[in-house]
Each structure stands twice: as structure tokens, then as C-alpha cells.
Amino acid sequence: MWNPTWWAACLLASGLALAVAALDPGGAGAQLRDPPLGWDMWDPGGRELWEPERMDPTLRWRMTRHSSFIQDGVPAAYRDARNPTTRTPATVRAGGVLYAARCAACHDPSGTGHGDAGLALSPSPALLAQLIRMPDAVDAYLLWAISDGGKPFGTSMPAFKDALTSEQIWQIITYMRAGFPAIGETVRE
Numbered sequence: 422m423w424n425p426t427w428w429a430a431c432l433l434a435s436g437l438a439l440a441v442a443a444l445d446p447g448g449a450g451a452q453l454r455d456p457p458l459g460w461d462m463w464d465p466g467g468r469e470l471w472e473p474e475r476m477d478p479t480l481r482w483r484m485t486r487h488s489s490f491i492q493d494g495v496p497a498a499y500r501d502a503r504n505p506t507t508r509t510p511a512t513v514r515a516g517g518v519l520y521a522a523r524c525a526a527c528h529d530p531s532g533t534g535h536g537d538a539g540l541a542l543s544p545s546p547a548l549l550a551q552l553i554r555m556p557d558a559v560d561a562y563l564l565w566a567i568s569d570g571g572k573p574f575g576t577s578m579p580a581f582k583d584a585l586t587s588e589q590i591w592q593i594i595t596y597m598r599a600g601f602p603a604i605g606e607t608v609r610e
Contacts, residue, residue: 495565502561506591516596517604532601553597563594
């Protein structure tokens with residue numbers, strides 16, 4: 422099935438991989454080498470490597486939930502979900518306390534995915550600080566990811582739907598949308 426968004430993401434990832442491969446690891450300052458003679462950056466070939474079955478496993482895991490969302494949306498239970506909480510300093514603070522207790526060990530206090538408990542995980546924890554700014558980080562997607570966790574997608578992300586109330590999950594989402602402020606930091610409404 423043709424999905425232009427999925428293919429565009431694969432093309433971007435492929436281009437980045439080619440750029441990284443062109444770096445001279447032995448050179449001071451990692452200078453870019455000239456591409457091989459006859460190489461066309463607009464048609465790099467190897468398209469068969471873009472197929473999900475042939476991707477690096479960590480990249481495939483990272484893309485599985487996203488591609489599922491792009492193709493099918495979120496499960497019916499989350500389709501019409503909208504964050505009912507208001508972004509107030511109290512809500513953000515409550516979400517920050519919950520995030521620190523439940524999420525920061527893997528995702529890091531600032532959402533960079535470098536928490537101590539997450540360092541040994543493969544795939545590594547999601548980069549929440551980056552994810553939260555993406556256009557597809559809609560409320561329903563975030564609620565689904567936190568509630569159901571990553572088991573259906575082969576990741577270690579636990580499901581929180583039985584451990585936290587929906588109000589608590591929404592508070593965490595509100596905290597993330599506020600930019601992961603330090604607890605006690607002034608938050609604008």
C-alpha cells in the first residue's frame with residue numbers, strides 16, 4: 422500500500438544515513454568526503470533497503486507505532502480524546518511530579534530519552550522533548566502511547582492505564598506540552 426508520509430520519512434532517514442556514512446571518522450573535525458563519481462543524491466538506489474522488513478531493527482521499532490498511527494489512526498477507544506485539563510501552574514506541577522515518579526527514570530527529566538533506567542533498553546526510550554513538538558503528537562496519540570505502552574510494538578514502555586487515572590495521564594501530557602519545566606519553575610498559563 423502506498424503511504425507517502427511513510428516513504429518520505431524513509432527517504433529522510435536514508436538521506437541522513439548516507440550523509441553520516443560520508444563522514445571521514447579519521448579526519449580532524451569529521452570533514453565530508455566527495456561522493457563517489459557518478460553518485461546521484463536524488464536517486465541513491467538501494468530502495469529495497471527502505472522496506473520495513475529490511476530496516477535496522479531499532480529504526481523499525483521506533484517507526485512501528487508512528488506508521489501504525491499514520492495508516493490506521495489510534496485505536497477506537499482513544500479516537501476522540503482531547504485533553505480536558507487546563508494548563509495552569511498547579512496542573513503542570515502535578516504532571517511534573519507524576520512524570521518525575523513514573524517517566525523520568527527512562528525518558529530523563531527533560532524528555533531527552535537518556536534516563537539512567539532507559540540506557541540499557543533497546544530500542545531506547547522515546548525522545549519526548551522532540552516528539553511533543555511534532556505535528557502528529559496529538560492528544561489521542563499521546564494518551565494511547567502512555568495508556569497502552571509499547572508491548573504491542575516490541576518496546577519496554579509499560580502500560581499506565583491501570584496504574585494511573587486518565588486525569589493523571591492528562592496532567593503528564595500537559596506537563597510535557599509545557600516544555601518539561603523543573604518542578605517549582607514558574608509556568609505561564
